[in-house]
Amino acid sequence: MELLSQTEVFDGWLRRYRHHSEATATDMVFAVFLPPQVMAARVPVLYWLSGLTCTDENFCQKAGAFRLAAQLGLAIVCPDTSPRGLALPGEHDEDDLGSGAGFYVDATEPPWADHYRMYEYVTDELPTLVEMNLPVRADKSICGHSMGGHGALVAALRNPGVYASVSAFSPICHPTEAPWGRKAFSAYLGPDPADWQQYDATLLVASAEERLPILIDQGSKDPFLESQLMPEAFRAACDAVDHPLTLRMHPGYDHSYYFIATFIDDHLRFHAQALGA
Numbered sequence: 001m002e003l004l005s006q007t008e009v010f011d012g013w014l015r016r017y018r019h020h021s022e023a024t025a026t027d028m029v030f031a032v033f034l035p036p037q038v039m040a041a042r043v044p045v046l047y048w049l050s051g052l053t054c055t056d057e058n059f060c061q062k063a064g065a066f067r068l069a070a071q072l073g074l075a076i077v078c079p080d081t082s083p084r085g086l087a088l089p090g091e092h093d094e095d096d097l098g099s100g101a102g103f104y105v106d107a108t109e110p111p112w113a114d115h116y117r118m119y120e121y122v123t124d125e126l127p128t129l130v131e132m133n134l135p136v137r138a139d140k141s142i143c144g145h146s147m148g149g150h151g152a153l154v155a156a157l158r159n160p161g162v163y164a165s166v167s168a169f170s171p172i173c174h175p176t177e178a179p180w181g182r183k184a185f186s187a188y189l190g191p192d193p194a195d196w197q198q199y200d201a202t203l204l205v206a207s208a209e210e211r212l213p214i215l216i217d218q219g220s221k222d223p224f225l226e227s228q229l230m231p232e233a234f235r236a237a238c239d240a241v242d243h244p245l246t247l248r249m250h251p252g253y254d255h256s257y258y259f260i261a262t263f264i265d266d267h268l269r270f271h272a273q274a275l276g277a
């Protein structure tokens with residue numbers, strides 16, 4: 001891993017690293033916040049998956065998470081949202097496909113399949129790299145926003161026993177029925193919706209092997225609420241199998257990082273408690 005920068009913040013450190021990824025066959029950049037407790041012992045990790053158009057930097061600059069993470073002794077790892085440095089056909093033309101829009105799936109279709117393997121990257125390669133090279137424990141939790149909320153829910157539902165806790169802000173809960181999800185899945189996974197189900201939290205929850213409690217925060221004035229996010233479909237799927245879900249609707253809040261910043265402390269405490277931080 002190549003250290004690109006280190007910035008002291010709340011007595012901890014925000015670092016950015018570049019490394020070669022086998023999963024994406026590109027270089028990847030990620031950010032990590034290390035709390036001051038790493039001077040004495042390894043700390044647990046929260047993975048944050050960002051949404052469409054983001055890089056590793058949006059959460060770091062806008063969420064306001066590091067003061068409490070420093071108090072709780074929680075590391076936070078922020079991956080990028082897609083491979084970079086490529087010039088695949090159409091890759092940089094739209095906000096919801098290609099660069100900045102990896103959707104945390106392993107693409108099977110050309111021209112994406114050789115590089116757009118963000119599921120493998122965030123669930124396997126990156127945690128292995130982080131645990132080998134940084135002063136963290138293997139204990140981990142996962143959280144995300146919008147496309148990243150979808151990624152966090154899918155990662156937890158598909159990997160029983162791996163995450164101590166999972167939460168999301170404004171997640172794309174039912175991407176196989178949402179325009180963003182249908183467009184991305186068609187491109188990355190091909191035309192057969194049967195191949196999309198493994199990446200849809202609302203479809204996965206019935207067969208989840210672990211009933212890990214889920215926390216979701218959602219703003220009622222989010223312009224994407226009904227068309228793209230569909231938390232009520234996810235609630236119904238959870239209710240049908242008694243999967244523990246806390247879905248908090250917040251009147252007046254939208255889809256932005258102002259909403260995330262308002263409630264991020266609740267998520268940090270939720271994860272810190274599960275991780276024993």
Ligand SMILES: N[C@@H](CCC(=O)N[C@@H](CSC=O)C(=O)NCC(=O)O)C(=O)O
Nearest residue numbers: 051052053054058095145146147148257
């Ligand atoms: N332009 C896009 C939506 C862009 C957007 O709102 N991106 C969100 C995530 S949306 C779901 O994944 C975001 O986090 N933006 C970065 C930020 O710093 O705010 C459209 O309208 O389709």
